[in-house]
Amino acid sequence: MNFSFGKEYKLCSHKQIESLFKEGKKVREFPFTFIFSTTEMEIKYPFQVLISVSKRNFKHAHDRNYVKRCIREAIRKNKFELESRLSEQNLKIVFAIIYTFNERMDYVNLEQKLIKALSKLTTQISNTNDKS
RNA sequence: UAGGCAAAUCAGUCUAUCGCUGUUCGUCUUCGGAUGAAGAGAGGAAAGUCCGGGCAGUAUAGAGCAUCGUACUUCCUAACGGGAAGGUCUCAUAGAACCAAUUUUAUGGGAACAGAAAGUGCCGCAGAAAGGAAAACUACCUAGAGAAGUUCGCUUUUUUAGGAAAAGGUGAAAAGGUGAGGUAAGAGCUCACCGCGUUAUUGGUGACACUAACGGCAAGGUAAACCUUACGAACUGAAAGACCAAAUAUACCGAGGCUUGAGGGUUGCUCGCCCAAUCUCGGAGGGUAGGUUGAUGGAUCCUAUGUGUGAAUGUAGGACUAGAUAAAUGAUAGAUACAAAGUUGUUUAAUCAACAAUGGACACAGAACCCGGCUUAUGAUUUGCCUUUUAU
RNA sequence: UGGCCCAUGGUGUAACUGGCAACACGUCUGGUUUUGGUCCAGAAGAGUUUAGGUUCGAGCCCUAAUGGGCCAA
Numbered sequence: 001m002n003f004s005f006g007k008e009y010k011l012c013s014h015k016q017i018e019s020l021f022k023e024g025k026k027v028r029e030f031p032f033t034f035i036f037s038t039t040e041m042e043i044k045y046p047f048q049v050l051i052s053v054s055k056r057n058f059k060h061a062h063d064r065n066y067v068k069r070c071i072r073e074a075i076r077k078n079k080f081e082l083e084s085r086l087s088e089q090n091l092k093i094v095f096a097i098i099y100t101f102n103e104r105m106d107y108v109n110l111e112q113k114l115i116k117a118l119s120k121l122t123t124q125i126s127n128t129n130d131k132s
Numbered sequence: 133u134a135g136g137c138a139a140a141u142c143a144g145u146c147u148a149u150c151g152c153u154g155u156u157c158g159u160c161u162u163c164g165g166a167u168g169a170a171g172a173g174a175g176g177a178a179a180g181u182c183c184g185g186g187c188a189g190u191a192u193a194g195a196g197c198a199u200c201g202u203a204c205u206u207c208c209u210a211a212c213g214g215g216a217a218g219g220u221c222u223c224a225u226a227g228a229a230c231c232a233a234u235u236u237u238a239u240g241g242g243a244a245c246a247g248a249a250a251g252u253g254c255c256g257c258a259g260a261a262a263g264g265a266a267a268a269c270u271a272c273c274u275a276g277a278g279a280a281g282u283u284c285g286c287u288u289u290u291u292u293a294g295g296a297a298a299a300g301g302u303g304a305a306a307a308g309g310u311g312a313g314g315u316a317a318g319a320g321c322u323c324a325c326c327g328c329g330u331u332a333u334u335g336g337u338g339a340c341a342c343u344a345a346c347g348g349c350a351a352g353g354u355a356a357a358c359c360u361u362a363c364g365a366a367c368u369g370a371a372a373g374a375c376c377a378a379a380u381a382u383a384c385c386g387a388g389g390c391u392u393g394a395g396g397g398u399u400g401c402u403c404g405c406c407c408a409a410u411c412u413c414g415g416a417g418g419g420u421a422g423g424u425u426g427a428u429g430g431a432u433c434c435u436a437u438g439u440g441u442g443a444a445u446g447u448a449g450g451a452c453u454a455g456a457u458a459a460a461u462g463a464u465a466g467a468u469a470c471a472a473a474g475u476u477g478u479u480u481a482a483u484c485a486a487c488a489a490u491g492g493a494c495a496c497a498g499a500a501c502c503c504g505g506c507u508u509a510u511g512a513u514u515u516g517c518c519u520u521u522u523a524u
Numbered sequence: 525u526g527g528c529c530c531a532u533g534g535u536g537u538a539a540c541u542g543g544c545a546a547c548a549c550g551u552c553u554g555g556u557u558u559u560g561g562u563c564c565a566g567a568a569g570a571g572u573u574u575a576g577g578u579u580c581g582a583g584c585c586c587u588a589a590u591g592g593g594c595c596a597a
Contacts, residue, residue: 005152007152017458064498065498070463073464074463076151107462108464
């Protein structure tokens, strides 16, 4: 299994981000908010992700960096279910993770929450895809 | 034991698993990359953005005014509002000179510390009077007039004119202080000592200091009020700038202009100067939204040594490649060094001490062109000084 | 990255050259009313975001910090 989580997974395109926030669908699962949409862009892996931690909730840069690191780490470990499901349906998506809580969490705690949230996201994606 | 001040040091280390961003080398390649190995990867404040400089672009024809900043002296520095050494003033504590005023010694702290005899403003309430010194509420003195008492000497009191600025009272502040003489009463009116000012000698690079003579004492405070004086400041800011690639609209509307100068630039203004015709300004629109560079070896750090009181600096030797860009150093598990408390054991009649084991903390905080400072945040250890409390 | 501004009762705002921190709404008490509202009378509630400094005296002047907001790109 490949645990790597490099630059290819990062959503960097300005246009994509703008359209994502305009047209994307929201899924809420405390303490995260997901915004996702499908894409026709040529990307290597089934998804690209954007992680956002608000300056409003964390004043200091080191706190924001810590939370982002933890989220990255958690996704890196738990991306397979999402990846496999997407490749089954031959879908490519981009999504943003927004951390909406205003306190730091332990990594263990955060990972559990994220797993739960990711599973919710996967079902949502497949649902919307079925409808369309 | 706790706190404060000053100075110094460190900001854990190792292993395993899975990862992140560059670099070098090898292999493969559809030349886009892929993959393996090696090695590198946040700070003392990276922070605040409070100053200064480098660097870059524009300008360079300047002058005056305005604006902003700095302000004891000398030095350090690329530069500074930073630092060093010194001077002066001031505060606290303790002591000395008989009280006071004032002076002085020791220790420790603080100072935005140029000018208030260039000018203007302000100084509420209180107070007679708050700025050219001025005035008489209580109280003092002299002279005139009146009243009452009388032992006919005078005493008390009212009022008028003057003297004086000493006492009381007001205030943050009433302008030299203490003592003596002097006087109707008083007063630097005079004298002694102290303080203050001016001038001069001497010492010091200088801020200033010492001494002497003279002045009789003016010149209240406020410049973190305007201001004056001296010195300094061209503007912009790496999202600067340079290059490559991609894309498009030398189109449309309005105003103005053609060397007799529209307009633009030059700091805010004035003058002056410069540029200026397929042009300038405004409007409404179209396209792009990538990459490379700038950009990490430097006013760098360490050691030795010379110069200097010191900040610094000369010489010699050695050391050092973070370079991300929706923004990299992480997560999990374990071990371990060092500090304190605690627990257990040994020793002991018991406690202390000693020894051994166990146990056991990481605060503040994340580079964004780079440096020098300042400020603020903060864990631990060591040294020195000061203060408080408790115990002996 | 660079630049600018603000902070005053529970809320929204005043306070001029430094000289007793004011107003409205709200709150509380009493009155009027059968009761509530309206109305009338009265009261409480702040030491001006924090810490220093200048000054006789600071909301105002100066310095530093804290929090909040805005602009350029």
